[in-house]
């Protein structure tokens with residue numbers, strides 16, 4: 001039986017690396033399928049779901065530019081990488097019988113819908129999972145910024161940052177320090193001042209200025225996403 005949740009509409013952000021499994025690069029279909037099943041359990045609760053997926057498993061603009069590419073070209077390549085990830089996630093969700101739309105910030109009508117805010121809202125009302133692809137459509141931004149932007153535009157109640165290997169925000173890197181402590185709650189300003197690893201600074205500022213909470217949790221635990229929406233489990237809430 002399905003647990004109750006206080007949330008009506010949320011945005012789930014995952015990095016591109018969340019889709020690569022143990023391969024170290026690219027897409028690992030069984031991993032994509034596993035995450036799709038996590039989303040399915042939340043969809044069953046009646047929650048309206050937006051998604052933003054990164055592209056770091058395929059291409060990152062900063063890496064390209066560090067190797068001599070023009071930054072904007074490299075960033076567009078990164079944005080296109082997020083479209084590939086979005087299509088993979090769409091396929092996995094649709095295989096589970098969930099209706100979806102891939103909505104791209106860069107128009108490519110043959111593979112994805114263009115971003116039209118009112119149309120996206122309508123999809124959500126019809127319980128279609130909206131996967132926002134191509135980031136913000138602008139170089140020099142990230143998919144974190146895209147998450148904060150779309151979550152605000154879609155009036156989501158929170159951004160859920162699904163992480164691998166970590167179940168929240170720590171005062172120092174828990175992989176390197178045994179005494180690292182997880183915050184239950186932390187303010188936007190502390191995240192910025194202490195440079196805590198949540199999202200990049202422009203994304204945090206965009207969330208802060210619109211009072212949009214960010215919930216950082218682990219995607220590794222089966223049922224973890226659904227549990228947190230039902231008020232259980234460990235996570236860090238960034239707000240206030």
Ligand code: UDP
Pocket residue numbers: 014015016017053054055056057059060061062074075076077078079081082134135136137138139140141142143144145146
């Ligand atoms: N990107 C961009 N503008 C955006 C979103 C993404 O230029 O609005 C590019 C940028 O080059 C970035 C790449 O797309 O490195 C992949 O996104 P991101 O690094 O955020 O992916 P993640 O680290 O979450 O996998």
